[in-house]
Amino acid sequence: MRYSESFIYTLKEDQKEAAIVSHNLLLRGGFISKLASGIYNYLPLGLRVIKKVSEIVRQEMNAAGALEILMAAVQPAELWMESGRWNDYGKELLRIKDRGDRDFVFGPTHEEVVTDIVRKFAKSYKNLPVNLYQIQTKFRDELRPRFGLMRGREFIMKDAYSFDADEDGMDISYLKMRDAYFNIFRRCGLAFRSVEADTGSIGGKDSEEFMVLSSTGEDEIVVCDSCEYSANTERAESITQDEPGTEKELKKVETPNKQTIKDVCEFLDKDEQFSAKALVYKNEEGKIFCFFVEGDDELNEIKAARATGSIELTMLTDEELEKTGLLKGYIGPIDFPNKDIEIVCDNRLKNRNTLVVGANEEGYHFVNAKFGRDFEHKTADIRNVKENEICPRCKNGRLKKIRGIEVGHIFKLGLKYSKAMKAEFLDKNGKTQPFYMGCYGIGIGRTAQAAIEQNNDEKGIIWPISIAPFEIEIVPLDSKDIGLVNFCDRMYDYFENTLGIEVLYDDRAERAGIKLNDMDLIGIPIRIVIGKKSFADNKVEISLRRNRNDKTLVDRDVAIEYAVELREKLYKELEKIREV
RNA sequence: CGGGGUGUAGCGCAGUUUGGUUAGCGCACCUGCCUUGGGAGCAGGGGGUCGGUGGUUCAAAUCCACUCACCCCGACCA
CATH class of the missing domain: 3.90.960.10 (YbaK/aminoacyl-tRNA synthetase-associated domain)
Incomplete structure (x- = not known):
């Protein structure tokens, strides 16, 4: 993409409405613009990131055997009455009426619709298991939208729903999704943890939340400093130590x-x-x-x-x-x-x-x-775990509290919806059985924004390469030097048309400072700068966004090769889970 | 929904306390000159229902009432 033909408008000043850095940078970098409270437009740069994240999600879901569909966003109220959520869901559910005064909702989630689809078609145990997913815009009329895409009312979510013949099958489907989620967040370059979660009002059995670690996260999670135990505060436990000393008279x-x-x-x-x-x-x-x-x-x-x-x-x-x-x-x-x-x-x-x-x-x-x-009296665990208490799993480590951003959640729903909505199939013995269900969500925009929250500096965003709007940028610093500009044009053409690598080519006749600052703000991982002096020496300068102090001057004939190698290297790094 | 706060140009703000002519500044935008390795400089220019409605007044961005929107802090969620 040539910058001069793009639709990128950066802002120099911090945005008043943004309370956290990632929101500010999304606005300043020209990724999103606000339309109303909790409702945002995705501008070209923002949409590119959304598409990158979506594509990673799509690949991993497909690899895990899930099938992509696209369900209706507007849903008839009858389905919600069937599941009982027409009454239970409350004000967060956006209810609308059509011209005939019939009730509809703008879907905040799709358990009802997907259950309706599966009960219509999957009549036999032979059709199972099945896992259907979609990536789609949802609407939840949040009490308090905030932090941009972090908690929007309208937001893009990947939601998947598994249907199995029995509990064991459900457990397997759940684990497949769990593995897929680890792959997804790892590939997005995030430092994250999965934590035991409360199943809340959706009901059901096991549940895990995927938390991107960040001090600005809205959720508090408890982790052990020596083993893998992690849980959210609604779930976390610790070992109780006996009171020293003997009993005394009341x-x-x-x-x-x-x-x-x-x-x-x-x-x-x-x-x-x-x-x-x-x-x-x-x-x-x-x-x-x-x-x-x-x-x-x-x-x-x-x-x-x-x-x-x-x-x-x-x-x-x-x-x-x-x-x-x-x-x-x-x-x-x-x-x-x-x-x-x-x-x-x-x-x-x-x-x-x-x-x-x-x-x-x-x-x-x-x-x-x-x-x-x-x-x-009756007893139960009803307290919040405190820092430095003993881990219930390894019985040795100390518990710590950290904050996280919930980017994904997986649930075993069990029979809740299939029973309420009479979603049934015939088993081997010809007997009617309800489906065992699971549901699995990922906030696409939230994931993208969480990546910014974790990867930024005073200059701007530092995108993980896998979800960056562009992988490489070309910045000529002198737009009057014909030879230099021609060289950049050819390089750009080669990246785009021969290699198929997405680059942002800043062909604007702006001063160096403007171009370099804009690029730092937007956060593209690899930068190729072509200055007049070094170009005269047949050199160009290549650096990574995350470490601008480490600039390499390479011969201009091998610039492309060098940049491509760097690109490979950055992708390789994403194969490991980032240490927390 | 409870508590706090803000609405003045695309963005960031001053002006409101104490009402008074053509409502101002920085950035951004347009034109010209100049400049080209870190948001330069000079000159000229365009852009405003001062959130809205009603009221007080000779006169309202400024005072009063109502209202809408947005932001921040709390309980819910991807």
């Missing part, structure tokens, strides 16, 4: 005006870890729960919801709490005063011998309380 003590854990523990000269604090929540049905966790722990609401079979938990307001008869600051698990409230204690409390707990009486706490002796 005692009620006066704690006047000490309501917070901090105050009480200070007053009683007790480590907060050896106290239990109460958190009172209600779920979507209005049912009230009281959770006890250690004083210095945080309740994880998702874990808590799972433990109580709730969809959503919200903390009680002070007024609501008062109505339950519980005394704020003095709530404790011993002689709990309200029988209608379900109590869940965190697992860790079982290993504590001398807990400080509220006495359910104004101005009093118990000390030396012990689970199983002084009180007993």
